[in-house]
Amino acid sequence: MGMNETAPAGAARAAYAAFHRRSISDREAFWRDEAKIVDWHTPFERVLDYSRPPFARWFVGGTTNLCHNAIDRHLAERGDSPALVYISTETGESRKYSFRELHAEVNRCAAMLKALGVGRGDRVLIYMPMIAEAAFAMLACARIGAIHSVVFGGFASASLATRIDDAKPVLLVTADAGMRGGKVLPYKPLVDEALSIARHPPRHVLLFDRRLDPQHAMQAPRDVDWAALAAGHRGARVDCEWLESSEPSYILYTSGTTGQPKGVQRDTGGHAVALVSSMRRIFSVAPGEAMFTTSDIGWVVGHSYIVYGPLLNGSTTIMYEGLPIRPDPGIWWKIVEEHRPRTMFTSPTAIRVLKKQDPAFMKRHDLSSLRYLFLAGEPLDEPTARWAAEALGVAVVDNYWQTETGWPILSAQPGVADTPRKFGSPSFPVYGYDVRLVDGATGADSATGEKGVLAIAPPLPPGCMTTVWGDDARFIRTYFETVPGRQIYSTFDWATCDPDGYYFVLGRTDDVINVAGHRIGTREIEEAVQAHAGIAEVAVVGVQDAVKGQVPVAFAVVKDPARLDGPGGAAALQNEVMQTVDRELGAIARPAHVHFVTLLPKTRSGKLLRRSIQALAEGRDPGDLTTIEDPSALEQIRAALSGSAAPS
Numbered sequence: 175m176g177m178n179e180t181a182p183a184g185a186a187r188a189a190y191a192a193f194h195r196r197s198i199s200d201r202e203a204f205w206r207d208e209a210k211i212v213d214w215h216t217p218f219e220r221v222l223d224y225s226r227p228p229f230a231r232w233f234v235g236g237t238t239n240l241c242h243n244a245i246d247r248h249l250a251e252r253g254d255s256p257a258l259v260y261i262s263t264e265t266g267e268s269r270k271y272s273f274r275e276l277h278a279e280v281n282r283c284a285a286m287l288k289a290l291g292v293g294r295g296d297r298v299l300i301y302m303p304m305i306a307e308a309a310f311a312m313l314a315c316a317r318i319g320a321i322h323s324v325v326f327g328g329f330a331s332a333s334l335a336t337r338i339d340d341a342k343p344v345l346l347v348t349a350d351a352g353m354r355g356g357k358v359l360p361y362k363p364l365v366d367e368a369l370s371i372a373r374h375p376p377r378h379v380l381l382f383d384r385r386l387d388p389q390h391a392m393q394a395p396r397d398v399d400w401a402a403l404a405a406g407h408r409g410a411r412v413d414c415e416w417l418e419s420s421e422p423s424y425i426l427y428t429s430g431t432t433g434q435p436k437g438v439q440r441d442t443g444g445h446a447v448a449l450v451s452s453m454r455r456i457f458s459v460a461p462g463e464a465m466f467t468t469s470d471i472g473w474v475v476g477h478s479y480i481v482y483g484p485l486l487n488g489s490t491t492i493m494y495e496g497l498p499i500r501p502d503p504g505i506w507w508k509i510v511e512e513h514r515p516r517t518m519f520t521s522p523t524a525i526r527v528l529k530k531q532d533p534a535f536m537k538r539h540d541l542s543s544l545r546y547l548f549l550a551g552e553p554l555d556e557p558t559a560r561w562a563a564e565a566l567g568v569a570v571v572d573n574y575w576q577t578e579t580g581w582p583i584l585s586a587q588p589g590v591a592d593t594p595r596k597f598g599s600p601s602f603p604v605y606g607y608d609v610r611l612v613d614g615a616t617g618a619d620s621a622t623g624e625k626g627v628l629a630i631a632p633p634l635p636p637g638c639m640t641t642v643w644g645d646d647a648r649f650i651r652t653y654f655e656t657v658p659g660r661q662i663y664s665t666f667d668w669a670t671c672d673p674d675g676y677y678f679v680l681g682r683t684d685d686v687i688n689v690a691g692h693r694i695g696t697r698e699i700e701e702a703v704q705a706h707a708g709i710a711e712v713a714v715v716g717v718q719d720a721v722k723g724q725v726p727v728a729f730a731v732v733k734d735p736a737r738l739d740g741p742g743g744a745a746a747l748q749n750e751v752m753q754t755v756d757r758e759l760g761a762i763a764r765p766a767h768v769h770f771v772t773l774l775p776k777t778r779s780g781k782l783l784r785r786s787i788q789a790l791a792e793g794r795d796p797g798d799l800t801t802i803e804d805p806s807a808l809e810q811i812r813a814a815l816s817g818s819a820a821p822s
């Protein structure tokens with residue numbers, strides 16, 4: 175594609191380019207028009223206040239409410255149409271809520287939150303599996319102006335405690351258990367443990383009892399049973415709190431290079447406008463049509479495209495609990511046949527898993543409703559993209575973004591123009607984003623074709639993070655002060671741009687790795703490994719993996735080398751280290767391998783040479799080693815790697 179561009183393709187590209195250009199050169203007029211797609215209780219006075227760079231305030235003075243926009247405003251036109259379809263192949267449940275039914279559920283939940291003392295501006299931590307009640311709780315928070323912080327159910331108690339202490343919630347909402355692959359995963363013991371170590375535990379825990387874990391214990395008066403409280407609030411009506419556009423709607427924690435996760439803070443008005451706009455212009459879903467996003471509410475994709483985006487747009491959202499291959503690898507396609515989504519959104523990892531299954535499972539179902547498959551979260555390799563396009567007969571759209579931005583930075587935008595896509599590229603900058611490639615050393619714009627740091631010239635468009643929760647200085651320092659000589663937002667990804675304007679994302683500039691589409695800081699995993707009393711020092715690197723993209727691999731120095739010759743030897747210690755990571759961070763961060771060495775490769779100034787270790791682990795050349803303190807450290811890494819099977 176690309177080179178011998180056809181006339182329609184050229185016209186599409188010109189239409190896209192004109193649209194993008196206007197979003198940057200006539201920013202305020204552009205977003206004033208886009209803002210018409212949401213309901214404002216009080217109209218905004220100004221489109222943008224950028225008097226305190228890099229902090230941008232969008233739709234200043236306007237008041238609105240996310241829950242009103244997601245539910246109430248659709249009642250007149252489509253009150254009886256499906257808003258939320260819930261399917262769990264773990265419990266066998268399947269439920270459907272119309273906008274009117276969702277309205278009743280969310281009002282009741284809002285009344286429950288108020289009864290527990292939650293008010294405007296208070297934080298509510300949501301630690302829940304993929305059940306409809308998790309979405310009710312998020313929307314109920316939005317209704318009363320409370321700020322939710324959803325923590326992915328796969329995170330362990332220590333991670334949960336860190337987030338509790340940062341957000342200081344007045345309430346924690348949870349369930350007795352989650353379920354994965356038919357196995358019950360109790361949540362309540364993790365919550366109890368997190369609350370026992372947290373310095374700022376919430377007053378109450380609201381627990382939805384799925385009756386999966388009969389062992390779970392309730393501590394009165396702290397713990398409150400959802401069903402019991404709900405019984406007293408049947409038919410409740412709770413008015414929406416009208417928030418000023420810049421008031422926070424939620425906090426979502428994300429990993430970085432330090433062990434301390436950052437609370438990405440999102441506003442209210444900009445968030446609503448960006449998401450509805452993206453539903454139409456990027457994901458090409460109209461009100462009344464359905465979208466099927468397979469992420470988890472604990473991740474940004476779940477926030478934006480399972481809960482808020484589709485509902486704000488008056489579309490149906492399909493929420494799924496379960497694996498893509500259970501009860502059989504046709505389950506997603508069965509859901510598509512039944513609920514007829516126009517657009518599906520998942521990760522390349524999920525598609526790589528499905529690609530290994532018998533294609534007959536796919537052919538069995540009517541997929542004719544489906545027009546687009548959006549894939550994001552990690553690099554999309556060509557074989558996976560090609561397979562999905564052919565097997566499903568849909569347009570596969572690679573889109574690139576981050577927790578921080580909340581909606582795509584780079585993507586084809588079929589709702590704007592039907593530009594041809596190139597394999598390996600998430601196409602073009604999305605409207606509103608002034609994307610630049612900069613030379614990390616000089617700060618100058620990179621020449622076409624040259625590799626540079628993917629950056630965004632501020633102000634960031636509506637919907638992007640407004641600050642780090644409770645830490646404006648960290649927001650500036652982390653994101654806007656890494657490129658020499660200019661205040662520009664760094665994505666911490668390398669990229670190139672070809673002569674046709676297509677971008678190619680090449681990987682992170684920092685020590686963050688991407689496991690199955692989830693970002694994890696190697697520093698965080700190192701800290702978790704070091705929580706094991708027997709480990710003196712450790713380096714964790716991301717190593718290429720055929721299914722998950724990358725997996726963490728640890729190289730650890732033990733305090734007492736005799737341990738390795740003791741009972742169980744290295745294998746026992748390796749197991750213990752993995753369990754420590756499970757307990758500290760959660761199984762998603764568990765190293766695929768733990769190798770033991772007596773020395774780690776470092777520079778003379780003591781910096782870990784993670785890139786060189788990673789190169790060796792991937793069978794590549796370790797690169798420039800002039801700064802290494804002791805070359806024998808690399809020999810140890812080599813020996814450790816050859817002493818064990820390569821990570822699969």
Ligand code: AMP
Pocket residue numbers: 428474549550551552553554572573574575576577578600665666667679681682688691692693
């Ligand atoms: P997260 O905030 O957890 O969604 O992670 C965002 C990071 O995932 C980005 O900074 C990239 O490193 C990576 N990423 C997301 N989408 C893509 C994509 N389409 N292609 C390549 N990398 C991606």
